[in-house]
Amino acid sequence: xxxxTLLFMIMTFLIAGCxxxxxxxxxSTGSQIHVxxxxxxxxxxxxxIMAYDPKNSTKDKAIKIIVEEPMVWNLIEVDKTYVASYSxxxxxxxxxxQIEHVRDEKSLR
Numbered sequence: 001x002x003x004x005t006l007l008f009m010i011m012t013f014l015i016a017g018c019x020x021x022x023x024x025x026x027x028s029t030g031s032q033i034h035v036x037x038x039x040x041x042x043x044x045x046x047x048x049i050m051a052y053d054p055k056n057s058t059k060d061k062a063i064k065i066i067v068e069e070p071m072v073w074n075l076i077e078v079d080k081t082y083v084a085s086y087s088x089x090x091x092x093x094x095x096x097x098q099i100e101h102v103r104d105e106k107s108l109r
Contacts, residue, residue, distance in 0.1 A: 030085035031055070032102060035078050036062055047073040048093075054081060065094045072099065 033051035040047040067073040084099040
């Protein structure tokens with residue numbers, strides 16, 4: 001009986017210890033974005049866009065969104081509006097998850 005109680009206490013502490021870890025600060029959002037600038041690092045390892053949500057923000061509050069796929073970055077145009085989803089962990093920079101033209105009836109689905 002003592003072994004069963006001891007085993008139960010150990011399991012309880014293990015489960016409680018795992019559940020009290022650092023809370024996830026992952027944020028994810030989706031919105032329309034209007035691209036105002038594109039850029040990349042000198043070594044071409046990082047590319048990004050500067051954009052803002054035209055329905056909820058202004059040009060002076062643009063955010064930097066990392067574009068991990070060069071082919072996607074090449075297709076994004078400045079002064080165009082897109083529907084996008086992007087996410088970040090904690091205080092890191094936003095990372096583009098998905099992007100598409102706004103109401104492009106001729107695009108493939």
